[in-house]
Amino acid sequence: MTDPRARVLLGIVLGGVAGAVVLGPQGSGGAPAWRVAGEFFGAALHPAMTTDTGDSLIPVAVAGAWATVKFAVAAMVVALSLAIPLAFLCSERVWRGPGFVTVRTLVAGMRSVHELILAVVLLAALGLTPATAILALAIPSAGTMAKVFAELLDEADQSPSLALSGLGADSFQSVVIGTVPIALPSVIAFAFYRLECALRSSAVLGFFGFPTLGYHIHQAAENLRYAEVWTMLYALILLMALAEWWSGAIRRHLEVA
Amino acid sequence: MTKTAAIEVQDVSLRLGSTQVLSEVGVTVRAGETVALVGPSGSGKTSLLRLMGGMLVAQEGRVSRLGQDLGQLSPAERRSAQAEVGFIYQDHQLVPTYRVLQNVLTGAIGRQRFWAALRSVWFPNKTEEASAHELLERVGIGEKLFAWTSTLSGGQRQRVAIARALYQCPRVMLADEPVASVDPARAASLVQLLVRLAKEDDLALVVSLHSEDLARRHFDRVIGLKDGRVIFDAPPGALDDDAFLGLYGLESA
Numbered sequence: 001m002t003d004p005r006a007r008v009l010l011g012i013v014l015g016g017v018a019g020a021v022v023l024g025p026q027g028s029g030g031a032p033a034w035r036v037a038g039e040f041f042g043a044a045l046h047p048a049m050t051t052d053t054g055d056s057l058i059p060v061a062v063a064g065a066w067a068t069v070k071f072a073v074a075a076m077v078v079a080l081s082l083a084i085p086l087a088f089l090c091s092e093r094v095w096r097g098p099g100f101v102t103v104r105t106l107v108a109g110m111r112s113v114h115e116l117i118l119a120v121v122l123l124a125a126l127g128l129t130p131a132t133a134i135l136a137l138a139i140p141s142a143g144t145m146a147k148v149f150a151e152l153l154d155e156a157d158q159s160p161s162l163a164l165s166g167l168g169a170d171s172f173q174s175v176v177i178g179t180v181p182i183a184l185p186s187v188i189a190f191a192f193y194r195l196e197c198a199l200r201s202s203a204v205l206g207f208f209g210f211p212t213l214g215y216h217i218h219q220a221a222e223n224l225r226y227a228e229v230w231t232m233l234y235a236l237i238l239l240m241a242l243a244e245w246w247s248g249a250i251r252r253h254l255e256v257a
Numbered sequence: 258m259t260k261t262a263a264i265e266v267q268d269v270s271l272r273l274g275s276t277q278v279l280s281e282v283g284v285t286v287r288a289g290e291t292v293a294l295v296g297p298s299g300s301g302k303t304s305l306l307r308l309m310g311g312m313l314v315a316q317e318g319r320v321s322r323l324g325q326d327l328g329q330l331s332p333a334e335r336r337s338a339q340a341e342v343g344f345i346y347q348d349h350q351l352v353p354t355y356r357v358l359q360n361v362l363t364g365a366i367g368r369q370r371f372w373a374a375l376r377s378v379w380f381p382n383k384t385e386e387a388s389a390h391e392l393l394e395r396v397g398i399g400e401k402l403f404a405w406t407s408t409l410s411g412g413q414r415q416r417v418a419i420a421r422a423l424y425q426c427p428r429v430m431l432a433d434e435p436v437a438s439v440d441p442a443r444a445a446s447l448v449q450l451l452v453r454l455a456k457e458d459d460l461a462l463v464v465s466l467h468s469e470d471l472a473r474r475h476f477d478r479v480i481g482l483k484d485g486r487v488i489f490d491a492p493p494g495a496l497d498d499d500a501f502l503g504l505y506g507l508e509s510a
């Protein structure tokens with residue numbers, strides 16, 4: 001063992017074992033943690049295909065995945081319709097002045113609260129309705145997209161829009177026709193990245209009772225049905241892989257064009 | 258000359274900050290006349306073009322174009338006056354992510370309302386497509402109608418910029434060092450193209466150039482600027498080498 005990296009690695013492993021011994025071996029329900037972990041990871045190899053009562057789990061997983069997609073897409077539609085006008089209002093290219101600072105502050109506020117915290121607040125205010133989940137996902141996403149879109153507009157090459165002003169275009173025309181197309185590939189790529197984020201958050205919202213994949217994961221885990229947890233986890237991984245493949249394909253296409 | 262003045266610059270002095278950029282400049286350009294503007298860097302060529310283009314307003318003197326005093330226009334009048342002028346920049350200033358067709362169609366933006374301009378650029382109809390194609394044929398790159406602008410060479414982009422300027426049906430064409438970033442052979446053919454188009458469409462053309470050779474060979478008139486003053490303003494035939502040597506601060510032997 002002359003490689004210093006191997007020694008560091010060994011140190012980390014020994015540290016981990018020592019930490020585990022100090023913190024104690026007790027898991028939940030009095031069962032040793034290593035046995036719980038063993039059961040849980042063992043279940044990864046044989047995810048459940050049916051429930052205890054013999055019904056197939058596949059339709060449940062598909063419905064959960066579909067609900068995850070529905071909440072995420074609905075939230076993105078709301079978020080984009082807020083973010084696009086806000087992005088113009090946050091752009092130094094369009095206007096300046098007190099209104100500009102007000103809009104920037106509003107947008108900063110929108111993205112300062114995490115989706116899950118916003119979900120807790122909105123659950124108290126609106127109850128367990130689809131609007132709660134959609135707004136919880138949409139508001140921070142709209143704030144983030146408005147900020148990033150505005151920065152993309154401000155950083156894009158100004159000279160074509162100046163040329164259009166020289167032809168007699170007003171400032172809004174010259175930004176929309178001369179600058180937006182330059183920023184557009186990055187804007188679309190970022191919107192797709194935010195859609196991936198919305199899918200992940202939408203799944204997690206299931207923990208609050210919305211019928212997304214997180215709901216089924218939470219229920220199965222609460223009842224110690226680890227094989228079912230894995231079924232739903234695999235469904236989530238498959239969904240995210242599909243989403244990333246699709247969004248990646250679009251981003252690659254935009255880079256080529 | 259029977260033709261009226263397309264551009265009239267009378268006793269114009271311009272200061273930018275504390276710098277005196279132009280002093281008592283007077284220039285008249287008629288429709289169909291081609292004028293080259295030469296002089297060393299910092300002599301005021303670009304500022305004079307920008308005054309003629311209505312992008313700058315002088316503190317003293319008067320600039321009028323097609324009979325309109327540019328210093329006295331309301332914003333709406335100014336906008337429609339801008340649509341009469343095609344301006345070509347040193348670096349083409351096209352949108353790289355548009356197709357060539359779309360960039361040409363932005364030329365009409367000064368005459369259009371917001372939605373009409375947006376529709377035209379993103380969903381061009383057959384008539385618009387045909388007129389853009391015709392203009393691209395005139396500048397020698399008709400086959401590039403649907404090419405992405407970012408895939409074109411510097412000279413080709415400058416031709417697209419010329420087609421964009423023509424698409425607005427200008428009566429005055431101003432070009433600020435349009436050939437500064439292309440090689441000499443292409444520079445000559447671009448200058449010839451601009452002069453030919455101006456003659457065909459009866460445009461008043463003013464081009465600033467670094468090359469006195471191109472200026473003397475292709476234009477009706479050459480104006481020499483030095484330190485913000487007009488040193489000479491004459492047809493190339495009436496100018497000898499000494500005139501140009503004086504312009505660049507070199508004494509003749």
